[in-house]
Amino acid sequence: MKWRERTDRRSEIRMSSQKKSKNRQKTDLKSITRPYRIVSYISLALFASLIGYMVYFQVFLSDNLLNSPYNKRQEIVQEQIVKGSLLDRSGNVLAETVTAEDGTESRNYPYGNLFAQAVGYSVYGGSGLESTENSTMLQSHADIVTQMQQDIQEEKKQGDNVTTTLSAVLQQAASDALGSNRGAVFAMDADTGEVLVDYSSPNFNPNTIEQDWESLVNSEDGVFLNRATQGQYPPGSTFKIVTALAYYRQHGTFDDFSYTCTGSYESDGYTIHCAGNEVHGQESFQDAMANSCNCAFAYMAVNLIDKDLLRQTADQMGFNQDIPVELPYNGGEFTLDANTPNQLTMQTAIGQGDTLATPMLMCMVADAVKNNGQMMTPIFVKSVDSATGSNVKTVQPQIFGDVMTTEETQALEPLLEAVVQRGTAADDLSDLPYQIAGKTGTAEYGDVSEGKAHSWFTGYTNTGNNDIVVCAVVENGGNGRAPATRVARNVFSAWGTETY
Numbered sequence: 001m002k003w004r005e006r007t008d009r010r011s012e013i014r015m016s017s018q019k020k021s022k023n024r025q026k027t028d029l030k031s032i033t034r035p036y037r038i039v040s041y042i043s044l045a046l047f048a049s050l051i052g053y054m055v056y057f058q059v060f061l062s063d064n065l066l067n068s069p070y071n072k073r074q075e076i077v078q079e080q081i082v083k084g085s086l087l088d089r090s091g092n093v094l095a096e097t098v099t100a101e102d103g104t105e106s107r108n109y110p111y112g113n114l115f116a117q118a119v120g121y122s123v124y125g126g127s128g129l130e131s132t133e134n135s136t137m138l139q140s141h142a143d144i145v146t147q148m149q150q151d152i153q154e155e156k157k158q159g160d161n162v163t164t165t166l167s168a169v170l171q172q173a174a175s176d177a178l179g180s181n182r183g184a185v186f187a188m189d190a191d192t193g194e195v196l197v198d199y200s201s202p203n204f205n206p207n208t209i210e211q212d213w214e215s216l217v218n219s220e221d222g223v224f225l226n227r228a229t230q231g232q233y234p235p236g237s238t239f240k241i242v243t244a245l246a247y248y249r250q251h252g253t254f255d256d257f258s259y260t261c262t263g264s265y266e267s268d269g270y271t272i273h274c275a276g277n278e279v280h281g282q283e284s285f286q287d288a289m290a291n292s293c294n295c296a297f298a299y300m301a302v303n304l305i306d307k308d309l310l311r312q313t314a315d316q317m318g319f320n321q322d323i324p325v326e327l328p329y330n331g332g333e334f335t336l337d338a339n340t341p342n343q344l345t346m347q348t349a350i351g352q353g354d355t356l357a358t359p360m361l362m363c364m365v366a367d368a369v370k371n372n373g374q375m376m377t378p379i380f381v382k383s384v385d386s387a388t389g390s391n392v393k394t395v396q397p398q399i400f401g402d403v404m405t406t407e408e409t410q411a412l413e414p415l416l417e418a419v420v421q422r423g424t425a426a427d428d429l430s431d432l433p434y435q436i437a438g439k440t441g442t443a444e445y446g447d448v449s450e451g452k453a454h455s456w457f458t459g460y461t462n463t464g465n466n467d468i469v470v471c472a473v474v475e476n477g478g479n480g481r482a483p484a485t486r487v488a489r490n491v492f493s494a495w496g497t498e499t500y
Contacts, residue, residue, distance in 0.1 A: 008148055021097075033431045050281065054437055077429045080414035083107070083138035086119055086129055086160030089194075089382055094119050095130055095206075097159075109206045116203035116378070117226035118327070123210055124482060127224065129380060131291075132168035132326050133162045137493040141386040158387035163409050165382045169498045170491055174472075175200040177490035183454075183477035184227035184419030186359040187491055188462055190367055190467040192374030192397040195489060197326075200227040215482040229329040236441030237292045237424075238456045239351030241365055241412065244289060245404065246305050246313040248411050254285035255345075257300070258273065261391050266296035272298040274352070275442060289415040290423030294350050301349030302342050310338045310349070316403050317368065318375065323431050325360070332357040353440060353488070362458040363471035364400065366438060369412050370469060413437060425457065428485035432492060435462040436468075440485060442478040453478025461495065 009272040025239035053449035077179040082105065086095040094115055098108045105132070107122045109115070120128020140157040153413075174197050187197035204216055204223045216223055225231065248254060261280035265272045272294050274280065281289045288296035301310070311334065315321065319332035333356040336348050361380060368375040377398040384392040416437035420429045438459015445450045455477035470491050472484040 003408040047123050081138050081140050082159045083161045084161045087163045088166045089127040092168045112205050113203045117200045120205040121209050141392045142388045161385050163382045167196045170197045173490045173494035177487040183473045184359045185472045186228040186363045188471045190370045190469050193378050195378045195380050198228045229360045232330050234443040235351040235357040236443030236456050238362050238439045238441035238458050242314050242317050243349045246310040254457050257285040259283050259296040261293050261295045265298045267302050268342045272346050286418050290418040297349045298346035301345050307338050309335050325378050332361045359473050366458040366471040368403050368411050372406050373409050375400040375403045410454045425485045428489050455484040457484035
């Protein structure tokens, strides 16, 4: 028995020793492999980051790189493909490649100055749609038979054509109306956001840009500035659309408003005047909008609208926001909070003060009213088609945001109709044979004592059939020499009588 007990004891000791040995081996193995596991995890993380960046690059950055003038790949592609054309929505050629007898290629712009900033140019790094759609027009999706024939004959392939949303008819109407005045016109399809007009003056002739380059870049006229998308102006009384919306959101109705205009309104030692010191007398909200009564809107901004609510409303209507458009643009600027002094609050409510907007943005604001609160993102391209006519891509409308309720738009729309029917836009627009709603604006700038002011109009047709939204700005046109309503009228008239 003793012998058996000693044997069992030795076995237990041996087994315990083996277990300890195995545990030591496991511990040693873990210690040895731990650095390798860390390196593996780091490698996996780096690999995942690389894959993530590649996806991000393909989705967001690839077109920018392809269109960059510093991308040498473009030069290689241009040796194999003839750059396609830019067309307006009706098929009219806006930009095309012309090949000389010696094989030299150059871009031709049949409309000259008319689309200068929107279409742009292809030299010196490029601009406008010529730049943003460059990589698209340097791709060829022609049918396989055509491509084989061109390969056999050692001919360059023909690049794809880009059909823009622009209308040569409406663009010409905007140009004719603006004439030699500085300013801009921006127009969209109310339902889709397709940009019909993007006109800016002064401008340049892209056909002679290489010869004129030195004088253009040294000019103080700002001819390369697309005033329709980049020009930041005080919006003047067109901003009263936003102020009215903030009032409605706070009170739930316009029916409770009443104000007696004496031609001026004073608060904290600062006085706001109506245009020409006109006395409007007793006014409802609709009267105040139709008359563009500065005093009424200054009064309500100080006494009846929460300042934070006005700022929130402006932000929702596109101010201080990034707008995902294809061409270069500047955003709207708006600053106001609970601590803003009454002097600046009164100016802000009527589109003065520190408030800035582009014609594109104020066009979007009017579009939201017309479109039951849905603000559309402006789009410049309708489709891409191969040289042999097959569709490569069709661009779908893009919603910027649902910025108003249907109830709010139904409350605002009669106010804007009153502006045209019996208010500040009546002389120029009320006789047109279709319903128009909108808002005029006179925006002071520079030294107020000099009486300098820009003229604004933003509004839309309201027929229920392919309606358009138009915004026009005439620089220094606030003196009646070239009011923006007359410019808008010409575009509305072209829309009503021409196929575009």
